[in-house]
Amino acid sequence: MDERRLAIHGGPKVKTTPFGTGKRFGEEEARELLEALEQNTLFYHHGKKVKQFLQDFNELYGVDYSVAVSSGTAAIHVALGAAGVTVGDEVITSPITDQGTLIGILYQNAIPVFADLHPHTYNMDPASIESRITPRTKAILVVHLAGNPSDMDAIMAIARKHDLKVIEDCAQSYLCRYKGRLVGTIGDYGCFSTNDFKHISTGDGGIVTVNSGDEEEYRLVHAFADKNYQRLQGQVRRDLSYLAPNYRMTELQGAVGVAQLKKLRRICETRRRYGDRITEGISGLRGIQPHQVYEGGTCSYWFYMFRLDLDALTCSRAEFSEALAAEGIPNQPGYIPEVVYLQPLFQKRQAYLNSHFPFDLSDVTYPRGLCPTAEQILQTAVRIRVSEFFDEQDIEDIIQGIRKVTAHYQKP
Numbered sequence: 001m002d003e004r005r006l007a008i009h010g011g012p013k014v015k016t017t018p019f020g021t022g023k024r025f026g027e028e029e030a031r032e033l034l035e036a037l038e039q040n041t042l043f044y045h046h047g048k049k050v051k052q053f054l055q056d057f058n059e060l061y062g063v064d065y066s067v068a069v070s071s072g073t074a075a076i077h078v079a080l081g082a083a084g085v086t087v088g089d090e091v092i093t094s095p096i097t098d099q100g101t102l103i104g105i106l107y108q109n110a111i112p113v114f115a116d117l118h119p120h121t122y123n124m125d126p127a128s129i130e131s132r133i134t135p136r137t138k139a140i141l142v143v144h145l146a147g148n149p150s151d152m153d154a155i156m157a158i159a160r161k162h163d164l165k166v167i168e169d170c171a172q173s174y175l176c177r178y179k180g181r182l183v184g185t186i187g188d189y190g191c192f193s194t195n196d197f198k199h200i201s202t203g204d205g206g207i208v209t210v211n212s213g214d215e216e217e218y219r220l221v222h223a224f225a226d227k228n229y230q231r232l233q234g235q236v237r238r239d240l241s242y243l244a245p246n247y248r249m250t251e252l253q254g255a256v257g258v259a260q261l262k263k264l265r266r267i268c269e270t271r272r273r274y275g276d277r278i279t280e281g282i283s284g285l286r287g288i289q290p291h292q293v294y295e296g297g298t299c300s301y302w303f304y305m306f307r308l309d310l311d312a313l314t315c316s317r318a319e320f321s322e323a324l325a326a327e328g329i330p331n332q333p334g335y336i337p338e339v340v341y342l343q344p345l346f347q348k349r350q351a352y353l354n355s356h357f358p359f360d361l362s363d364v365t366y367p368r369g370l371c372p373t374a375e376q377i378l379q380t381a382v383r384i385r386v387s388e389f390f391d392e393q394d395i396e397d398i399i400q401g402i403r404k405v406t407a408h409y410q411k412p
Ligand SMILES: *Cc1c(COP(=O)(O)O)cnc(C)c1O
Pocket: 071, 072, 073, 074, 097, 098, 099, 100, 101, 143, 169, 171, 172, 193, 194, 195, 204, 205, 206
């Protein structure tokens, strides 16, 4: 049989063994959970688990202060609230992201403004960020997509020049380095998610780091996630001077988090090795543009996403994706169906049911073509799952699958 014949045309499949799988949770988590229950309280401020989780996280990240919250979305909302983002302010962010990036902006009644992306790192282009700045701009919400560090030197320089806060959305980006520094520690706040799909899971949960190292600011962030209850200075004070949600993490989540954090280094290291190996294996292939990481940066590949150069191929993205799947390599065309600003919330300017507030405070619009590179990325990208449970053979099979399908569809 001709080895080069595509499986979709009746040829042999590249992948003949199942992808590696494994258990994320084990006795370590069970022990921590039992200890949490034996405390006879599951409230974070009375128990030890959330405190331990944060202490371990702070040590790992080299920060003085962080706050545990109920989700990554909550982490971002808390950072925005603490940064003073409020009604009518503009926040510049990425059009390719989870909606968790956007929810806090709109709950603060601020206006999301979208910057275009670098074509191959899928992170915000600093020149585009700067072009979106207006007198209403208050913050830049940087999304390090898929574990890939953004160009933080350029972004921090813009922020300083225009006196803007920088919030890093690191939900997909644990232990990623930009010029040796961990992302999440470079801006004013780093926001992490421990939802069940991220590198580590507490079921749901999140963390906000307070990178100024300022204790007073830490107290502000802490209170913003806890209904503005002031708990850090002796007697509890129920401050009701402005709005702050309840985004508390429970001891059960904290307990699982303590055990999960111990596994984080190995998880990220394995994913980094696998992702970088895929890039090595598909680099220089005509028709394929690998997932690019900044020179000197490290990526922990929450997923691997390459792009097709359709001018060099005879197939559509859908045909490529189906042919690759037939080789035994599961993949998704793109990441989200459309850039976020083309989705109904922005097109209808409706953040709250039956209201156009806060969009009616603003003349910002969201036309197709606003971020052309981002739109093109989603039309030409193919996304592959990366897992720390895969083995070396799985990664070689992914590479061979991509190479085989590409070779078949390459224009002469
Ligand atoms: C997962 C994710 C979030 C939100 O996290 P939740 O914990 O699900 O609220 C925010 N931003 C990005 C980029 C994410 O991937």
